[in-house]
Amino acid sequence: ETLRLSHQWSTQDVRHKVAQMIADEVATAEVDLDIRIFPSQSLFKAREQYTPLSRGQLDMTVLPLSYAGGQRPEYNLTLMPGLVKNHDHAARLNESPFMEQIKATAAEDDVIVLVDGYLAGGFVGKDRCVTGPADMEGLQTRAAGKAFEQMLAGAGASIASMSSSEIYSAMQTGVLDAANTSSSSFVSYRIYEQAACYTPPGDYALWFMYQPLLMNKTTFDGLTDDQQTALLAAADKAEVFYLEEAKKEDADSRQVFADAGVEIKDMTAEEFEAWRALAQETSYTAFVEEVPGGQELLDKALAVE
Amino acid sequence: MDPLLLGGLVAIVTILVLFSGMSVAVGLLVVSAGFLIIFDGIRSLELMPEILFGKLDNFALLAIPMFIIMGASIASTRAGADLYEALERWLTRVPGGLVVSNLGACALFSAMSGSSPATCAAIGKMGIPEMRRRGYTDGVAAGSIAAGGTLGILIPPSVTMIVYGIATETSIGRLFLAGVIPGLLLVGLFMAWSIFATWKSGNLAVLTPTDYTWKQKFEVLPRVLPFLVIILGVLYAMYGGIATPSETAAVGALLCLVIAMVIYKLWSPAALWTVLRDSTRESVMILFIIAAAGVFSYMLSSLYVTQSIAEWISTLDVNRWVLMIAVNIFLLIAGFFLPPVAVILMAAPILLPIILAAEFDPIWFAVILTINMEIGLISPPVGLNLYVINGIAPEIPLKTILTGSLPYVGCMVLAILLLCLFPGLATWLPDAVMGSAV
Amino acid sequence: MDGLERGDGVTRTIGWISTIAGWIAATMIVVAVAITCQMIFVRFVLNSSTVWQTEMVIYLVISATLVGLPYVQKLRGHVNVDLIPIALPPGPRRAMFYCTLSASTLIIAIMTFYGAEFWYTAWSRGWRSDTVWGVRLWIPYLSIPVGFGLLALQMISDVWAVAKGYDKPFGLPDKDPLAARAASAAEGGH
Ligand code: NA
Ligand code: NA
Numbered sequence: 001e002t003l004r005l006s007h008q009w010s011t012q013d014v015r016h017k018v019a020q021m022i023a024d025e026v027a028t029a030e031v032d033l034d035i036r037i038f039p040s041q042s043l044f045k046a047r048e049q050y051t052p053l054s055r056g057q058l059d060m061t062v063l064p065l066s067y068a069g070g071q072r073p074e075y076n077l078t079l080m081p082g083l084v085k086n087h088d089h090a091a092r093l094n095e096s097p098f099m100e101q102i103k104a105t106a107a108e109d110d111v112i113v114l115v116d117g118y119l120a121g122g123f124v125g126k127d128r129c130v131t132g133p134a135d136m137e138g139l140q141t142r143a144a145g146k147a148f149e150q151m152l153a154g155a156g157a158s159i160a161s162m163s164s165s166e167i168y169s170a171m172q173t174g175v176l177d178a179a180n181t182s183s184s185s186f187v188s189y190r191i192y193e194q195a196a197c198y199t200p201p202g203d204y205a206l207w208f209m210y211q212p213l214l215m216n217k218t219t220f221d222g223l224t225d226d227q228q229t230a231l232l233a234a235a236d237k238a239e240v241f242y243l244e245e246a247k248k249e250d251a252d253s254r255q256v257f258a259d260a261g262v263e264i265k266d267m268t269a270e271e272f273e274a275w276r277a278l279a280q281e282t283s284y285t286a287f288v289e290e291v292p293g294g295q296e297l298l299d300k301a302l303a304v305e
Numbered sequence: 306m307d308p309l310l311l312g313g314l315v316a317i318v319t320i321l322v323l324f325s326g327m328s329v330a331v332g333l334l335v336v337s338a339g340f341l342i343i344f345d346g347i348r349s350l351e352l353m354p355e356i357l358f359g360k361l362d363n364f365a366l367l368a369i370p371m372f373i374i375m376g377a378s379i380a381s382t383r384a385g386a387d388l389y390e391a392l393e394r395w396l397t398r399v400p401g402g403l404v405v406s407n408l409g410a411c412a413l414f415s416a417m418s419g420s421s422p423a424t425c426a427a428i429g430k431m432g433i434p435e436m437r438r439r440g441y442t443d444g445v446a447a448g449s450i451a452a453g454g455t456l457g458i459l460i461p462p463s464v465t466m467i468v469y470g471i472a473t474e475t476s477i478g479r480l481f482l483a484g485v486i487p488g489l490l491l492v493g494l495f496m497a498w499s500i501f502a503t504w505k506s507g508n509l510a511v512l513t514p515t516d517y518t519w520k521q522k523f524e525v526l527p528r529v530l531p532f533l534v535i536i537l538g539v540l541y542a543m544y545g546g547i548a549t550p551s552e553t554a555a556v557g558a559l560l561c562l563v564i565a566m567v568i569y570k571l572w573s574p575a576a577l578w579t580v581l582r583d584s585t586r587e588s589v590m591i592l593f594i595i596a597a598a599g600v601f602s603y604m605l606s607s608l609y610v611t612q613s614i615a616e617w618i619s620t621l622d623v624n625r626w627v628l629m630i631a632v633n634i635f636l637l638i639a640g641f642f643l644p645p646v647a648v649i650l651m652a653a654p655i656l657l658p659i660i661l662a663a664e665f666d667p668i669w670f671a672v673i674l675t676i677n678m679e680i681g682l683i684s685p686p687v688g689l690n691l692y693v694i695n696g697i698a699p700e701i702p703l704k705t706i707l708t709g710s711l712p713y714v715g716c717m718v719l720a721i722l723l724l725c726l727f728p729g730l731a732t733w734l735p736d737a738v739m740g741s742a743v
Numbered sequence: 744m745d746g747l748e749r750g751d752g753v754t755r756t757i758g759w760i761s762t763i764a765g766w767i768a769a770t771m772i773v774v775a776v777a778i779t780c781q782m783i784f785v786r787f788v789l790n791s792s793t794v795w796q797t798e799m800v801i802y803l804v805i806s807a808t809l810v811g812l813p814y815v816q817k818l819r820g821h822v823n824v825d826l827i828p829i830a831l832p833p834g835p836r837r838a839m840f841y842c843t844l845s846a847s848t849l850i851i852a853i854m855t856f857y858g859a860e861f862w863y864t865a866w867s868r869g870w871r872s873d874t875v876w877g878v879r880l881w882i883p884y885l886s887i888p889v890g891f892g893l894l895a896l897q898m899i900s901d902v903w904a905v906a907k908g909y910d911k912p913f914g915l916p917d918k919d920p921l922a923a924r925a926a927s928a929a930e931g932g933h
Binding site for chain 2: 004010011012036038039040041042043044045048051052055057162166168169170172173174175188189190193194
Binding site: 321323324325326327328329330331332334335338350351352353354355357358361362363364366367370371374542547548552555556558559562578581582584585586587588589590592593594596685686692695696703 | 765768769773775812815821822823824825828842843851884
C-alpha cells in the first residue's frame with residue numbers, strides 16, 4: 001500500500017527530513033507500507049493541503065497548522081507572538097490540555113497529529129536592525145502569519161502582503177524594509193543576500209509556529225495493526241529528531257547569516273516584554289474577539305509553564 | 306503500470322484529444338479527469354475545481370491581463386503604427402529590420418515581465434500585424450514573436466527561476482544574473498536567423514530599402530516619445546523599488562490606457578470597449594489554459610509519471626555528458642506536455658542531486674533547464690506561446706506558427722550546445738557580481 | 744461579428760447572458776488594474792499598510808477568468824487545434840463535433856457540480872482566508888459554479904446552433920475546409 005505525503009519545502013529542509021525519516025523507518029519495518037513524498041508543492045500548493053487531507057484524498061502532510069486558520073480559527077493560536085518562550089517550552093505545550101483541544105478540533109476534520117513540532121523564527125531588516133517594537137515604526141514589512149501582521153501594524157509598521165516567493169526580489173528592489181518568518185525559511189530563501197541585520201531566535205524569541213506532521217484519521221484507522229505500530233514508532237523517533245533539529249536550525253541560521261556578513265543583533269528581555277505587551281493589545285485581543293471560546297483556549301495555552 | 310508505458314499512454318491520449326478540435330483548455334481537463342478516474346478513483350474529481358482555482362491563485366499571473374491591456378490599447382491607436390513607421394525609416398537598410406526590432410522589444414519586455422505568455426502577448430499584439438502588413442512571411446512574423454516571447458523566463462525577472470531557486474535552494478539573485486548573457490545570446494541567434502531567413506526569402510517588399518531623407522527620419526521621432534515614457538516608467542517602477550515585477554504590469558497597463566486616451570484621443574466608449582473586450586478575450590483564454598494545464602500537471606504528478614522517469618534517469622550509470630543528454634531529452638519531452646513551472650516542481654528536486662553528483666554547476670543547469678522549457682513553450686501539444694499567438698493572430702494557421710517557430714527551436718538547441726561548451730556564458734556574470742559560489 | 748446574425752430565441756438569449764458575463768469579467772480586470780495602482784500609491788507614496796489589495800486583485804482576476812469563460816466561448820476565443828476535423832469528410836466531422844462538444848459539456852458540467860459543492864462547503868462552514876482581511880471565501884468561490892455553469896450553457900447553445908443549421912461543425916465549411924482557411928488567412932493578411 002502506498003500513502004501520499006505532500007509538503008511545501010525543499011528536500012534539504014528539516015521538515016522534509018522528518019517526513020523522509022518516517023518513510024524510511026516504515027520501509028525498514030517491512031509492513032507492506034510505502035510512503036511517497038511530494039516535496040516543494042509538487043502535488044498540492046502549501047495552503048491547499050488541508051482540505052484534501054481532511055477529505056482523505058491526501059494521506060499525510062507536514063503543515064503549519066495556522067494555514068488552516070481560515071477554516072478553524074482556533075488554529076491561529078498555534079502562531080501567536082510571545083506565546084512560546086523556547087523549544088523546551090514548546091515541547092511542554094505539545095503535551096498540554098491546550099494542544100489536546102487543538103487536536104480535538106483537528107479530529108473533527110478527520111485529521112490526526114503524528115509528529116508534534118515547533119519551529120522558531122526572527123526578523124531581518126534591509127538597512128537596520130529590528131529587535132524591539134520601536135524599530136518597526138514606518139517600515140514596509142511582510143509578516144508570516146495574521147497575528148504577527150496585527151502586532152507589527154500595532155508597532156507602526158506598514159504591512160505589505162505578498163507571496164513568500166516575492167520576498168527576495170521585494171527586499172532587493174527596496175519594496176520591503178523588513179520581514180519576519182522562520183529561521184529555516186530565512187536560510188532556504190537566502191534572505192541573507194538581501195539583509196543588513198538579522199535577529200535570530202535566541203534566549204528570547206517571539207515567533208514560534210506549530211508545524212506538525214498530520215495524517216488523515218480514516219486512512220490511519222484503515223491500516224493493519226502492524227502498519228499502525230510501525231508508523232507510530234517511526235513518528236516517535238522523528239519527533240525526537242525534529243526537536244533537536246529545530247534547536248539546531250536557529251543556531252545554523254545565526255551562523256549562515258553571520259558568514260554572509262550580516263549583522264546579528266539579539267532581542268533583549270525588555271524588548272521581548274514590550275513585544276508581548278503589544279501583542280496582548282493587538283493579536284490576542286483580535287483572536288479572542290474572533291473565536292468563540294477563544295479566551296478559554298488562550299488561558300489554557302498561557303497556563304503552560 | 307510501468308511509468309514509461311503510462312507516460313506514453315498519457316502522451317498519445319493527450320495528443321489525440323487536443324487535435325480533435327476540442328478547445329485546448331477543456332481538452333486538458335478531459336484528459337486529466339479521465340486518468341484521475343482510472344488511477345485515483347472517481348472521488349478525485351471533487352478536487353478539480355479547487356485545484357483549478359488554486360492554480361490561478363497567484364499574484365504573478367496578474368501580469369498577463371495587464372500586459373495584454375498594454376498591447377491592446379497601443380494597438381488600437383495610431384501609436385503602434387507610428388512606432389513601426391519610425392523603425393521602418395531607421396532600419397530600412399537592415400534586411401529583416403522589423404523582425405530584429407521586434408525581437409529587441411521582446412528582450413526589453415522580458416526584462417519587465419517574469420512570464421513568457423505575457424511577453425508574447427504584449428509584443429505580438431502590435432508586432433505581428435505590422436510585420437505582415439510590411440510583407441514579412443507569416444512564419445517569420447509569428448515564429449519570431451513566439452520564440453522572442455519565451456525569453457520572458459530567461460531574462461530576469463523570471464517566475465521559473467524563482468520556483469527553481471526555492472525548490473532547489475539556490476540563490477535567486479545568482480539565477481537571475483545567470484540568465485542575462487544566455488538571454489542576450491539567444492536574442493542574437495534569433496536575430497541572425499531572422500535576417501538570414503528574410504534575405505533568403507527574396508521578398509522584394511521587405512528587402513528593397515526605401516531612401517528616407519534625414520528629415521523624414523527625424524520627424525517621426527517625437528511620435529515615439531510616448532513609448533519611451535511607458536518603458537522608462539515601467540522600468541523605473543520596477544528597478545526603483547516602487548513595485549514588485551507583477552505589480553509593475555498594472556502601472557504599464559494604466560500608463561498605456563491613459564496615453565491612448567490623452568494623446569491618441571481614444572475617448573469613445575465603443576473604442577474603449579473594443580480594447581477591453583479584446584484584452585478580456587485573450588486574458589481569459591490564456592489564463593484558462595494555464596489553469597487547465599495546472600490540473601493536468603496535478604494529474605501527472607499524482608500518477609508519479611514525471612518523477613518516476615526522473616528517478617530512473619538518476620539511476621543510470623553513465624558518463625556525465627551522456628547523463629546530460631538524457632536529462633535534456635527528458636526535459637524536452639516533459640516540456641512538450643507541461644508548463645515550465647510544473648516541470649521544475651516535479652523534476653528539479655529529483656534531478657538536481659544527480660546533476661551535482663556529476664559535478665555540473667546548479668546555476669548553469671538552471672539555465673539549461675530554462676532553455677529546454679522555452680522550447681516547450683513553442684512546441685505542441687501544450688505550447689502556451691503557440692496558443693497565445695494563435696489567439697492574438699487568429700488569421701495565421703497554427704501550422705504556420707509552428708513551422709515558423711521551428712528554426713528558432715534550432716537556435717535554442719544551438720544555445721544549449723554553446724552553454725555546454727562554454728559554461729562561463731551562464732556562470733561568469735553571477736560570479737563577477739556576487740563573488741564565486743561557495 | 745458577434746455571431747448573432749443567425750439563430751433563434753434560445754441561442755440569442757444565451758448569447759446575451761454570455762455577453763453580460765463578458766462585460767462583468769472586463770470590469771473586474773479594469774478594477775484589478777486600478778486597485779493594483781492604488782496599492783502601489785498607498786505603499787510607496789503614503790507609506791501605509793496594504794492589507795487587502797493583493798488578495799482582492801487575485802480574486803478579481805480569477806473571477807474574471809471564470810466568469811469570462813462563456814463570453815470567450817461565444818466569440819470562439821478558446822484556442823483549439825482542429826487537425827483531425829479538417830481531415831474528415833463532412834459527415835464524420837459532424838459526428839466528431841457532437842462527440843467532442845458533448846465531452847466538453849460533460850466535463851464542464853462536472854466542474855460546475857463539484858464547484859458548487861466546494862462553494863457550498865465554504866459558505867456553510869464560514870471559511871475565511873487566513874489573512875488579516877479574512878475575506879469570506881464563498882464570495883470568490885462563487886465564480887467557479889457561475890463561470891462553469893454559464894460556459895456549459897453556452898456550449899449547449901453551440902450544439903443547438905449546429906443541430907438547427909445556424910452554424911457549421913467547428914465553423915468549417917463542408918467543402919474543402921483547408922482552402923477556405925487559407926483564403927481567409929490571405930484575406931486577413933491583405
Ligand atoms: Na523576464
Ligand atoms: Na509544449
